[in-house]
Amino acid sequence: MADARPPLAERMRPKTLDEIVGQDPLLAPGAPFRRALAAGRLRSLLLWGPPGCGKTTLARVLAEAIGYRMVPLSAVLSGVKELREVLDTRPALDPRPLLLFVDEIHRWNKAQQDALLPHVESGAVTLVGATTENPAFHLIPALRSRCELVVLQPVDAAAIRALLDRAVADPVRGLPAGVHVEAEALEVIARATDGDARRALSILERLADRGPVTIEAFKAAGNVLFHDRDGDAHYDVVSAFIKSMRGSDPDAALYWMARMLEGGEDPRFVARRMVIFASEDVGNADPRALPLAVATLEGCAQIGMPEARILLGQACVFLATAPKSNASYKAIDAALAAVRETGALPVPLHLRNAPTALAKSLGHGAAYVYPHDQPDHLADQEHLPDALRGARYYTPTHQGAEKSIAERLEWWKRRLSERK
Secondary structure (H helix, E strand, C coil), X not given: CCCCCCCHHHHCCCCCHHHCCCCHHHHCCCCHHHHHHHCCCCCCEEEECCCCCCXXXXXXXXXXXXXXXXXXXXXXXXXXXXXXXXXXXXXXXXCCCEEEEEECHHHCCHHHHHHHHHHHHHCCCEEEEEECCCHHHHCCHHHHHCCEEEECCCCCHHHHHHHHHHHHHCCCCCCCCCCCECHHHHHHHHHHCCCCHHHHHHHHHHHHHHCCECHHXXXXXXXXXXXXXXXXXXXXXXXXXXXHHHCCCHHHHHHHHHHHHHXXXXXXXXXXXXXXXXXXXXXXXXXXXXXXXXXXXXHHHHHCCCCHHHHHHHHHHHHHHCCCCCHHHHHHHHHHHHHHHHCCCCCCHHHCCCCCHHHHHCCCCCCCCCHHHCHHHXXXXXXXXXXXXXXXXXXXXXXXXXXXXXXXXXXXXXXXXXXX
């Protein structure tokens, strides 16, 4: 007979602050936040943290601990209409202050957030908003300024393991009695769920429904690593990937790339990041990097996964172990800054095009020196506008092939000087 009870993750949801795992800096006895609660003080909060770290649980426990009436809203399913209904309705026999919990509050647009703001300002409600996204990017400043930001961390593997052990040992709220569970399987689940306690409990329950909970059963279930392709978690993994290649660490770069691929990331997205990296961070230190990255992108578009992983792996290792230079990247930004500062300076007469007799009569191109007719194919002439004469934007490094460029530029400069 099927278990008609709520899911395991819901049954094991902590009911007190002491049952919450993985947030000790915030909730440990003596922590400032815990002391404020003990004194009966609770101001509006924004709970920012990854999925499964306990945002909803904390809101519920806070309401109970402080003696507030909690009303939940989902920002995905509700808007101004539902908000007004909550604010206009108060049970006649429940005089407790209102704690309004808005899950995924980053989903509300500016108009919806503006509708909430005056009620938070007046103290009519104590807001607890939960978000997986950076509030600085998704919430209006006026609302952020009236809330205390509480950053929740991913639940570490040790804390998740303790929660799984609790679920196994509790026959009332946890797994049914008699389910065979290998301790090693719990350890693997705890490590593989990326700090998401809810997901760990869901995996445990799914495995227990099928039979003994073993490492083999876990592998057979086809566990997929968490990778949010739209939110902050996505950009954190991408950032780690790029910074590992920039740090010349092929092993770390391969790991972060594998995280993206295993999580279902489009291989073309990964390849596009490597095309950018090849020019921005390798540049002319190894000119082979850019064509290899472009070929990888084209190859991924043609063959797709799983074979595309081979191309991506080769390109990732090449870029991570290549000599690094951002000189060209810095040079174009410096040149763009000069254009924005000085505007459209006139082209020097000797560099202007002279396709017509009129242009020639105006002196266009008249004093131009053709480099191939000069010794060493070098022309001693200025190519920048007069106002920028002598400006330098590109300074090559001495990394890889760029060392030869630096030596060549220095030799050209010396040869021109010797002619004077």
